[in-house]
Amino acid sequence: MxxxxxxxxxxxxxxxxxxxxxxxxxxRPQETQWTTxxxxxxxxxxxxxxxxxxxxxxxxxxxxxxxxxxxxxxxxxxxxxxxxxxxxxxxxxxxxxxxxxxxxxxxxxxxxxxxxxxxxxxxxxxxxxxxxxxxxxxxxxxxxxxxxxxxxxxxxxxxxxxxxxxxxxxxxxxxxxxxxxxxxxxxxxxxxxxxxxxxxxxxxxxxxxxxxxxxxxxxxxxxxxxxxxxxxxxxxxxxxxxxxxxxxxxxxxxxxxxxxxxxxxxxxxxxxxxxxxxxxxxxxxxxxxxxxxxxxxxxxxxxxxxxxxYEKHNQYMYCGMVMGLRFRDSNGDELESLPGNNEGTVISSWNGFGIAYTALKEMGWMVDPMNGNYEVTPAAENDLRYQQVYHLMLPYKEGIKKGDPEYITTESLAGHAMVKTPHVYIDKFFRGAAPYGKFSKxxxxxxxxxxxxxxxxxxxxxxxxxxxxxxxxxxxxxxxxxxxxxxxxxxxxxxxxxxxxxxxxxxxxxxxxxxxxxxxxxxxxxxxxxxxxxxxxxxxxxxxxxxxxxxxxxx
Structure with missing residues (x-):
């Protein structure tokens, strides 16, 4: 229409x-429904x-x-x-x-x-x-x-x-x-x-x-x-x-x-x-x-x-699953690897995007990633934003399960099996307290x-x-x-x-x-x-x- x-x-x-x-x-046109x-x-x-x-x-x-x-x-x-x-x-x-x-x-x-x-x-x-x-x-x-x-x-x-x-x-x-x-x-x-x-x-x-x-x-x-x-x-x-x-x-x-x-x-x-x-x-x-x-x-x-x-609605930051670190089933502010499906952090298998290496270089947070130097700078490590609302994931490693400590530090999802270099993700979605992390504002x-x-x-x-x-x-x-x-x-x-x-x-x-x-x-x-x-x-x-x-x- x-x-x-x-x-x-x-x-x-x-x-x-x-x-x-x-x-x-x-x-007999319809009367306005607004009266108060x-x-x-x-x-x-x-x-x-x-x-x-x-x-x-x-x-x-x-x-x-x-x-x-x-x-x-x-x-x-x-x-x-x-x-x-x-x-x-x-x-x-x-x-x-x-x-x-x-x-x-x-x-x-x-x-x-x-x-x-x-x-x-x-x-x-x-x-x-x-x-x-x-x-x-x-x-x-x-x-x-x-x-x-x-x-x-x-x-x-x-x-x-x-x-x-x-x-x-x-x-x-x-x-x-x-x-x-x-x-x-x-x-x-x-x-x-x-x-x-x-x-x-x-x-x-x-x-x-x-x-x-x-x-x-x-x-x-x-x-x-x-x-x-x-x-x-x-x-x-x-x-x-x-x-x-x-x-x-x-x-x-x-x-x-x-x-x-x-x-x-x-x-x-x-x-x-x-x-x-x-x-x-x-x-x-x-x-x-x-x-x-x-x-x-x-x-x-x-x-x-x-x-x-709790209200039974399904309205949440849907696109966050494709552009951010966490999946909608995550619960809790801090990154935490727990074995349960809806427990702690759930890494998004739908995510297709990290922060560009050119942007990380501009931000002063990676040394020279476009030329293969993926070292995170001291400026990044000392910045509370890098610590709290972005997150580094290391290249893919097979066999890591949810609940393993490496689950929140290393790529382990099948969809990221081709990821061979470290990436920094946006971590600004689905961080609310359990059991309602999905509804984080x-x-x-x-x-x-x-x-x-x-x-x-x-x-x-x-x-x-x-x-x-x-x-x-x-x-x-x-x-x-x-x-x-x-x-x-x-x-x-x-x-x-x-x-x-x-x-x-x-x-x-x-x-x-x-x-x-x-x-x-x-x-x-x-x-x-x-x-x-x-x-x-x-x-x-x-x-x-x-x-x-x-x-x-x-x-």
Whole structure:
């Protein structure tokens, strides 16, 4: 179903019983299902579900970023699932089923948001006739409207980064890109009249929505009445989620002053209140309960469960099994080889990717792996990030069983039998406590990322000491025995990029950092890939055939 059809979601159940012309002439149209804030929540819950728990979510953004960024290495003899080779080799011309799913899912979210925002507009900001001094209006309704703006912005930001050329810092962005919808379709004329938005227009809407969201969302949720459940807010946007994402949008666009203003606001709030702060590098990755929120995480993937109670759902960081060390059956934070199937660490047999040797060399964590020297450096061994959220595995050795000490140090799975050299894996998935490690949460946005982005912005504006200060905040957390190594005299793009790789690899923002800073995207380890320089004009995936064939605006 193409995106235009999704725009008439509220009437979808009736479409099979009548012609298109008859459908829009029904004398008894369906009444809105939204009559209270509790029912208004239904569309919002559906939007978040699609963003996080559908097959457009569940770690796919992190997966495609890691594989395309030149920081991943395809393991010898391995054929990874989820079209991994297509992404690794940047086969942008391929028509991939997952891309069709992403297209449909995010336009589904946009439609839900437009329907909800139309209700707000048509009801003059109070469609349910609430007492505007009541908790229900102040803490529920106004927040919900702002969250709908946020979800629409996030959906368009996801779509425009996948299906259109990247924003050109030094050129025109007036080419038609993807459908731009700011209201739902209520007639066939509405559907036929939908237009493609330019890249500039799509980004303008994203910025407008995020500005509305940050100005109308609370610092932290005030739970009351029907939503007064511990963990309700997990995975949802507050003021600082919206502010952080707005800064990231500006950063990607090259609007550096605007980006810095947003990051300044986030960091000032974090430092003044202590709501967000840096703790151990592993802490954002080892929580499985919705209400157990790590201090560093500004926005999380909510695969946890409310109030610490097990819920029968199967929504977890699925892509983590293909890009990370552990399988979904792992339980427990620390690496532990125990004989039981669901006990301790379970190494993923689905994993097809380690960290590229070129990236490890750039990070300063291997001596010269591209030329056969796989020695791990003292800098790596002393870095808490290397110790806690990455893991070295030695070449394949036959006969190792789960429960043997070597199980967590040496490749032993049949799928890795061709792996003849050491590899470093991402270890940021499935680290929660037994028996719910599968439901471990994952940070979408965290404070260390904001410090590093601001460090680059400060360096770029010649605030060298400010850049060094921000870098040292992140570095010192991971290197308590060797602090404050950055100074105004040694800070530059390269050291910030290296710090970004050490901190953020596998978390979904590496390509955005590269494009935002206008650096050349590396080829990585593969000789079949090439470096890609700005403006990265061919870096996007094909719009699904169904949409192109059925939407005459593409003709």
């Amino acid at each position: 193409k995106s235009k059809n999704l725009a008439i979601l509220v009437f979808a159940g009736l479409m099979s019983f009548c012609s298109c012309d008859d459908f829009f002439e029904l004398k 804030t509790a029912t208004y929540e239904q569309g919002l819950s559906s939007a978040y579900f699609n963003i996080q728990w559908s097959d457009a979510g569940r770690g796919f953004a992190q997966y495609i970023d890691f594989l395309t960024s030149g920081t991943a290495s395809l393991m010898d003899g391995n054929t990874p699932g989820l079209d991994g080779e297509k992404y690794f080799y940047r086969s942008f011309e391929e028509k991939l089923g997952r891309m069709t799913t992403i297209w449909r899912t995010y336009y589904n979210v946009i439609t839900k948001c437009n329907l909800a925002l139309d209700v707000d507009r048509d009801g003059n900001g109070n469609p349910f006739n609430l007492d505007m001094r009541s908790d229900d209006y102040i803490h529920n309704y106004t927040r919900q409207v702002a969250e709908y703006h946020f979800c629409r912005a996030f959906s368009y930001f996801s779509l425009i980064r996948i299906f259109a050329p990247p924003y050109n810092h030094n050129g025109e962005n007036n080419q038609k890109a993807i459908p731009l919808k700011t209201s739902a379709a209520y007639s066939k004329e509405d559907v036929y009249n939908e237009e493609l938005g330019t890249i500039e227009a799509i980004y303008d809407l994203i910025i407008s929505d995020l500005k509305y969201a940050k100005e109308n969302l609370p610092d932290q949720f005030t739970l009351n009445s029907w939503n007064n459940v511990a963990g309700y807010e997990c995975g949802r946007a507050n003021k600082w989620v919206a502010t952080s994402l707005l800064g990231k949008v500006y950063f990607l666009m090259g609007k550096y002053a605007e980006a810095k203003a947003e990051f300044d606001a986030v960091i000032d709030y974090a430092e003044a209140t202590g709501t967000y702060k840096l703790e151990a590098p592993k802490d954002p990755f080892n929580k499985e309960k919705a209400q157990d929120v790590p201090k560093e995480s500004i926005w999380e993937f909510n695969s946890g469960f409310l109030d610490g109670k 994952f940070p979408f946005i965290r404070l260390a990322d904001i410090y590093l982005l601001r460090a680059w912005l400060r360096w770029n504006s010649n605030d060298l000491q400010g850049a060094a200060d921000d870098l040292n905040i992140v570095w010192n957390r991971a290197n308590p025995q060797n602090q404050d190594i950055y100074t105004a005299s040694n800070v530059n793009h390269d050291v910030i990029y290296q710090e970004y790789l050490r901190e953020m690899t596998g978390e979904g923002w590496t390509v955005d950092f590269m494009m935002g800073t206008q650096m050349t995207i590396p080829a990585g380890d593969s000789k079949l890939n090439s470096q890609v320089a700005p403006p990265y004009s061919s870096w996007y995936w094909s719009i699904p055939d169904d949409e192109v064939n059925l939407n005459d605006k593409y003709q």
